[in-house]
């Protein structure tokens with residue numbers, strides 16, 4: 706199939722009362738393992754790349770590979786830039802062929818976040834590209850205050866105003882998660898999520914999925930989270946699986962043999978996360 710807009714995939718997920726995982730990938734194998742697993746399970750999926758990883762794979766190359774692999778499968782595949790930091794970077798992704806966009810200026814004050822997000826939305830919408838914005842900053846998990854301090858969480862009234870003024874199609878919210886590896890167990894503000902979901906009618910996204918206890922994730926999916934961003938956990942697992950295979954020493958010491966040996970354990974891992982968000 707050709708690439709689908711993320712917002713269409715997420716609206717479909719919302720109707721099914723399920724959640725789609727947006728995975729951060731960064732090279733051919735990490736893209737292909739995600740798409741192949743999604744196809745095996747017949748679960749929609751969204752491929753993303755973090756802008757910093759364009760040093761590994763240029764954005765246009767990431768888009769071309771994802772588009773080509775998506776065309777070979779039946780399950781819906783979306784393609785989004787993760788955490789576009791500014792207008793210029795999002796436009797680089799647009800020129801590179803991205804079909805959905807995220808602009809994250811949530812670290813700025815509300816008015817500036819509105820202004821920069823609206824600018825990206827206006828341009829992207831003119832090109833038929835849907836946009837995810839972020840309100841209430843999702844910080845880093847190594848800093849406990851980032852996910853424990855409710856001052857960083859999304860306010861319900863501000864979420865309504867933000868959607869109205871920017872025109873975003875998808876909204877990432879802050880309800881107690883953070884990026885990276887948590888220093889202590891996070892506790893999601895599910896009541897706030899329910900209120901935001903009731904007050905808005907666009908798909909909501911939870912960033913910082915790695916390390917959130919499964920029961921809390923399930924509770925978040927049941928209360929209106931339609932996209933779970935998953936990045937750190939995938940990268941950690943890729944490294945761990947490669948290390949384990951090399952240490953076992955059962956393969957020939959060739960990169961190609963390592964890549965092939967990684968495929969099945971990575972499929973299994975990805976299947977687990979996809980099925981958590983999208984139960985049968």
Ligand SMILES: [Zn+2]
Nearest residue numbers: 884912913934
């Ligand atoms: Zn994120």
